[in-house]
Amino acid sequence: MAKICVAAADAGSAAVAVESYDRLAAESADAIGSAVPMLALHVREGNVLAARTFWGILSNLDQTTSDLIQPTTMYAVALIKSGHVEEGLMEARKMFGRIRKDTAAQQLVQLPVREEIDEAIELLGRILMMESGMVISSPAAMTLVRSMVENGGLVSPIAEHAISSLGPMGISQLSVDDLTLALQVQAGMIINNEFTFNAPHLVRFAHMVDVALSTGVPLDVFTSRLVDQAILKLSESRPDLVRRWQDQFVPVARQQSSVGSTRYTPVSETSSQVNPSTPSSEDSYDPYAYSTDYRGSTIISDELEATSKRIESHLNEAMTKLRNIRRLGRHPRYITYAKLINAAAKCNRMNLANDILAMARHDVPLLPQYSAVRYGWSSILDAMVAACLTVGERDLAAQYHQELLQIGSAPSANTFGLYITTLKESTKT
Structure with missing residues (x-):
């Protein structure tokens, strides 16, 4: 019955979808699994009132995953377009917060989740701007x-x-x-x-x-x-x-x-939630957010992940985009520098990896008093450790490893895996 419900909802057959859903037990796993297709069905039909029922099911789940980012965005857009702007933005904010919290223990998915949420927020904002530039x-x-x-x-x-x-x-x-x-x-x-x-x-x-x-x-x-x-x-x-x-x-x-005075340094931008009720105003403040080119960062990431040409070609095109961004006085996200470094190492271009690191040090200098900056730099330094290990520079990897430790971070699981792999290979020779 659940399969029929999902298939009908995906096909836009509302009558069949609703009837089959009604036959599912309200608390069953099948009913919960069918909630997203049913939500999408009603949103496509412009029936926000009916969609609210299924949104209620999703917002009351005990555990959320990044799979809910898309339906959350879809529902929020529907609310905004129907005039319920405050409700749409608030529901999205609450769900995004839950998703981040529930995935916090999974370090490998934290950055992708935040990137996907950023894209969702950008979409919501552009919807607001396109709706006659509504104030x-x-x-x-x-x-x-x-x-x-x-x-x-x-x-x-x-x-x-x-x-x-x-x-x-x-x-x-x-x-x-x-x-x-x-x-x-x-x-x-x-x-x-x-x-x-x-x-x-x-x-x-x-x-x-x-x-x-x-x-x-x-x-x-x-x-x-x-x-x-x-x-x-x-x-x-x-x-x-x-x-x-x-x-x-x-x-x-x-x-x-x-x-x-050692905790504060002159800054050029503001970006994070700073709230008198939080333990420290600088906990989430990123002084580099306003010069970050988010769209350009996405283009670079997409280029590096593409497989239509040789990896060297994609890397060269990504570097061209990076130089264009920097020429305009802006810079990509921290994770984008890390991805570029990883790509350079895969192409055995360690000189380029060092150049990218130098760009990052110039564009977004490491300011350890800002946790957002430390968090971003942990990905860059982790990429340098991995790059050094990839090309057999274990001594240099140790230096970046130490720099990671100095900002209260540590290499990722993937990088630790490289330590083990490269150690085994070195003992064979």
């Missing part, structure tokens, strides 16, 4: 932003669209946590010089600062330091606001930062 409500905008930062970094231009949706009234109605995050995101955009000549972003930032000062919002040192860097852009247009900020926050920020 979303402030709660919806902040839900979209939090979805991105919880996944490890803001996705451009979706983040810009979300922040641009925050008008004066919406900003004044933000909660303390949301205002803090909005300040950090907007300040990061300004610090990164993305919007040097974009007056609306400066006006919006000025209003955020004004609201924070007027309402006495308690800002942590991390947020204060970001705002302190960005507010200099308002020196000509709003000198009064700059003076108010400096009188109220700068002395406190300097006093507190002097106690633990």
Whole structure:
């Protein structure tokens, strides 16, 4: 019966699918397994109300997997297009969070899962932008932003669209946590010089600062330091606001930062969820997110994974794309550097692998005080360890292994496997 249900749903035969599903026991494994095809069927037919029933089944599963990313995205898009924007974004955020949590123990799938969620969030954002460029409500905008930062970094231009949706009234109605995050995101955009000549972003930032000062919002040192860097852009247009900020926050920020100054360094961008209720504002902050080319990273990854030509040809084309990205002042994701290094090692081009590492050190220098940066660099250094082992450079591999240990990480299971394999081969000779 379950097979009939799934086949009918995939074929768009609603009557047969519904009838066969109704014959399945509500709590049976067959019924649960049929929920995704049934959800997809109702979404394709534009019947969001009927789809809610099956979404309820999926959202109450004891265990989630990355297989739910696609149906989650599908359901969220249906909600957004039917006018339920806030609900669609919130449901997606909650499910993506569960998927990350349930796959946290599987290190090998963590990065692919986050990449797939990034792509899903980008799709949701583009749907919002294409729907007549709709300006979303402030709660919806902040839900979209939090979805991105919880996944490890803001996705451009979706983040810009979300922040641009925050008008004066919406900003004044933000909660303390949301205002803090909005300040950090907007300040990061300004610090990164993305919007040097974009007056609306400066006006919006000025209003955020004004609201924070007027309402006495308690800002942590991390947020204060970001705002302190960005507010200099308002020196000509709003000198009064700059003076108010400096009188109220700068002395406190300097006093507190002097106690633990080694934890903070000047930054150029903001990307992660920074929430006063979290243990550390820097736990999820990625200072390089705003210069990351996510679309270009995907193109490079697809090129490296393609099999239509020799691997050397795909590597050369991927390197051309990388150079084009860097020529524009941007850079790929951390994992993309790692993939390029792996590909270079497979082609026995260790010089190229070293060049790619040098590019990464220049583009996204390792700042150990940011866990997001350490997490990204663990994949790059792991790739270097594997590359060295692949070409028989065990001493050099040990150096990168030590660098991994210094940032609190360790080689992946695959790399440890290379240690064993190469050791066996060396003992044979």
